[in-house]
Structure formats: C-alpha cells, structure tokens
Amino acid sequence: MTTPASKRTTLSRAYRDGLAEEMARDDSIVVLGTDLYERGGHWAQVTNLGPQFGRDRVRNAPISEAAMVAAGVGAAMNGLRPVVDLNFLDFAFGAMDEIVNQAAKVRYWWGRPVPLVVRGTTGFAGGGAQHNNPIESWFGHVPGLLMAYPSTPYDAKGLIKSAMRGEDPVIFAMHKMQTGTRGEAGGPDDLVPFGQAVIRRPGRDVTVVSYGVMAPKALAAADRLAADGIEAEVIDLRTLMPLDLDLVEESVRRTRTLVVAAEDYRHGGVGAEIAAAMQESLFRELDAPVLRIGAPFAPVPHSPVLLEALTPGAEDVERLAREVVKTATGGRPQ
C-alpha cells in the first residue's frame, strides 16, 4: 500500500501534508477559514501552509461561517477547489443552508461539479456541549454530500487527496482525540478512495464495525477479546458516505454476528442504518441480534465524570461483542 515516501507522522500532519501536496499540484486549491495563515488552524491542521502558499491561497476569514462556505460553494461552481476549514465541525451550524441547501444540490439540478471540502474537527472531548456535537449522521443523511471520517494518518492523507481530485462536496471530519494519532502516511500517489471500508483486524467470531475514534477502541477491545479466544473482525468504514455496506455484509456472512460501534448518539445514528441494512440482508444468517454502541442521548457535558459517562469506550465494545458471541454460541464458552 505504501510507497517509499511513506513515513510515521500524526493524523493532523498527514492531513496537512496531503493538502500541501495537492496545493502544489493544483493552484485552483484555496483554503479559507479563521486563524489559518499564522496559527495554522486550531488543530495544527494547516501549520505552515500559509507561508508556503501565500495569503491568496491560505486566507484568514472573518468569523462568518455562512460567508466562508457560500464563498466556497460559488467558487467551486466557478473553477476553484476551495477547502473551507471551520476548525470545529460544530461551526457548520452557521452554514447549514450553504452546505445542505446549496452545495449538496447543485449537481442534481444542473450537473455542475462542486469540488468543495468543508473540514472540521469533531467528536467528544472537553469543552462542553457546543464544541463537541457528533453530527456525522446529519451530513450522511444529505443526498449530494460525501462524508469522510478517517481514523489513521494514512487515511487522512489519502482521503483529503481523493477529495481534492473529486467533483463532489465533501464533509471532512477529524476527531479531536485523534489529532495526534500516530502512524504511517502514504506518499504523493497514495490515494484512499471514498466508499471503501477496510478490515483493520481479521477475525472469525464477531464483526465490529467502527469509524473515527471508535476504530482504535474497537481494536483495543479485540485485543482483550483475543485473550479469551474470541476473534473479532474490526472494520473501519473510513467514509460514511458512501457507506461500504458490501464489505460489512461480506464480513457478517462469515462471522454471523455484528456489533456496530460509533461515538455518535446511538438513537438515529449511522449505526442504526448499518444494523437495519444487515438484518434486511442477512436475517437468516445472523446468529444473534445486531447490537449497537453509541452515546446515550444527552448534550455533551463539561464535568469529566459526566463526559466519561457519555463517551463510548473500548470496554463497551468488548462487553457487547461478548454478549453477541454468547448468544450466537448458545451460551457455550468459545
């Protein structure tokens, strides 16, 4: 998969490197957002891109999300490839019309490409209810938008490169707690296609579908399960639109059990779609009900003990995986 240029880095730096490589290749790419040129963004996601590419291409914008995204949509319809960096994905609320009612529909009406990326950091962390909303399911529910949610440096780089060469508006989510996630990143030609999930760890006993911050949590759970002889197959979706249900289905056909692990609210989240799709396709092949891990239904609280109570963890994945395996095997130990 990797070329000689691959190296160990962080998710945030890998994103930046991927964007920098594409900007060097294509001068129609511009980045706009608050605090980008000097500060490099609030998550070091564009560190040094300002000095490298200049103020025309890395633009500090006023705190006007609607204006930033509108400028991005109209420019994308007119030959540019803008990246609107919202820093926090929550700030998309100030530009929902521009994202949902404008960017997402232009192709459907007029066949016009809208090569726009709206990037934001998301997911549960300290800072309270307004900076930590899980909103990936909202965007995954809008026809016309693509939705990336990489969990590794390799995918962050490969997916932003694919996004910059595509023709569709992309919501690009990166989890706060994964900003510093370390790993290999690919070289200049290592693109990660949208809509292709990956098996992070093969296993025969139970399929665990995850994305974003839940991917490493699912892998940690799989390690603990393995100590007891339960082999979990961990899938990382990588993009939520397109959603690679074919790989999930192929895996569940083998394991005959499924746990869906998302940090998003369990109620009405993307995990519900996966669970529903699998029972539609595989009802007779399933040896246990599909179980879902997700956050309980409450705003994100400030106090660390409350936040901990809301945040799904590796232990939740482990617990539910044991439960489905127990049901599947009729209570016999593995």
Place this chain on the structure above:
Amino acid sequence: MRAHTVPVEGEDAGIDLSGIDPADARDWLARMLLIREFESTAGPLATSGEIPGGMHAATGQEAVAVGITSVLGPEDVAAASHRSHHVALAKGMAPRSVMAELFGKASGCAGGRGGHMHLADFSVGFDGSNGIVGAGLGIALGAAFAQGYRQDGHCAAGFFGDGGANTGRVWEFVNLAAAWKLPLIVVCENNGYAVETPVGAAMAGESVANRAAGFGLPAVQVDGQDVAAVHRAAADAARRARAGDGPTFIEALTYRHLGHDIGERGQYRTTEEVEWWQTNRDPINRMRVALEKSGDLDEAGFADLAAQATARVKDAVEYAAAAPLPDPATVTDAVTSFALKVRGNQ
C-alpha cells in the same frame, strides 16, 4: 436616502436617455417585454396546474434585471432569488429551457429536477435562482471570489430582496466581499414587501443602502423602474469591480405588480397602490414613452418588439408542453459525480 414609499404624486416619471445608444435602449425594452410576456403567460399556467409547484412572478421589476445585466457579459456571473425569471431571461437564458423547467420536463434547464426557483445556465453566466432568501448573493459572492482569485477582469452580480436584507447571511456576504475587495455587484431589489410584510414594519434604520454603507463600500439607491438609471448604476459598479476596486451595493426601489406567489389574494396592500405603480411607474411603459419622445421608436416599432416577445413565449410554451417528461427511473441519478450505491434505492 429614503425608505421604500410610493413616490410623490407628480414626481417626474421621465427617463433620461442621454448618453445611451438608442439601439441598446430598444434592446432593453425588448428584453423587458419578453420577461413580461413570459410571466404573463406562465402565471395562468401555474394557476391551472399545467405548471406544477406554483411560481413567483417578478412582473413590474423587469428594469432591475435588465439594467444590471446590461453591463454583464456571458463570462460575468449573476445569481438571484426565488423571484428571478427576469434575471434568468435578462442574463440570456433561452425561454424554452426556462419554460420546460417550469413544466417539469426533461429538457428544462435542470431536467425537471429544479423548478422555477432553480433555474441556471452556466453557458450564459447565470449561476442559479435560489429558493432560500439571501442565498443567491452567496453564490455570486463565491463566483466573485473565483474571479478575483484569477484576476480575470470579470465580475458577479447577486440579487436579493428587501426580505433578504433582513437575513444575517446577506450582511456576512457583504462584509466578506468588502473586506476582500471582491468584484461583486450587490443588488437589493426592494419591492416594498417581504411576502406580505411591508418594509416599514420589518426594517429598522433609514434604508437598505444606508445600512450597507456601514460596511464601507459604495452604496447607492436607484429608481428600479428606470432601466437607464439602473444601467448607469450597474455600469459604475462593474467598472469598479473589473478594476479591482471591490464591491458596490445597489438598492433598486421597485414594485411587484402581482402577489408574492401566483394566485395570491392578499389584503396587505390596496388596489389603488398597485394601480398607481402600474399606471405611473411601469418600467416598460416609461421606456416606451421615453423612446417615442426621443424619436427612437414609433408605434409600429413597439408593436414589432411586442410581437417578437409574444412569438418567443408562444414557442417556449409549445416546446415545453410537447417536451418529454423525465424518466422516473432516473430520480436517483447524478446525486454525486459517480454512480452512488445506496441500499433501498432500487
């Protein structure tokens, strides 16, 4: 500057044609006639249901669209509001393509997927009408951003109404355009009413243009029923934009003769008020009178322009009525640039 009110009785309704090529003036009149005929024909078809989904007619506001677009070429961009047949046609969209879209036909400009609030033709630089109040200005803002980035000497015009002037996004757009000196012409079509709410009841401050001036860009008020006056304001704005001097704000005081939507029976304004505007400030009549006075158009000449408009709209309706409907099997096509696999679509 003034709020939107009925002009004082006896105020001069004449149009100053000095410095204007009579051939241009006749062309503007022809465009206004085409728009008037188009909406006068489409309106009843929307009421009867032949055109599904209703429509918002801009009848009475033709001079704003024609005056602004008179300074724009096909490489320049316009984007407009939910009421924008006039801008679409003035920018050069083919009546057939627009009418077929209203009819929901496959050969409409959006393949029947858009409707009258989602007209666009990128080959003539019309980047779309818009169902969301104020949002068309945002598309024009983005086009101007691209033009400014390329420094290609082109510009963009974004239209919205007095209702849009009370949305937050409009002022975010104006601020960004001014801060980044984008080649944007900001056009507020103040027709006096946001659906049924009069400007005076909804808008604080002296006027929209006055509000805009606070953003540090030139902001002018213009008689939106005088196509030559709109043209002059637009020409100044386009010159500034193309020279890299940034955006201009134009508030055009205008009036819609018909309801917010076709078939509306509103009680929010008097018949006398509507008739006053139709009689004394109709942009087509005023231009016709001015051209007749200057000797650049006679009765036969006007009849000829009107007949051309009638013929083009008749052709558009015949075309649209006969055009094939979209294939229902295509309803999920082209949501994305590639074949998107979503379970349950089949």
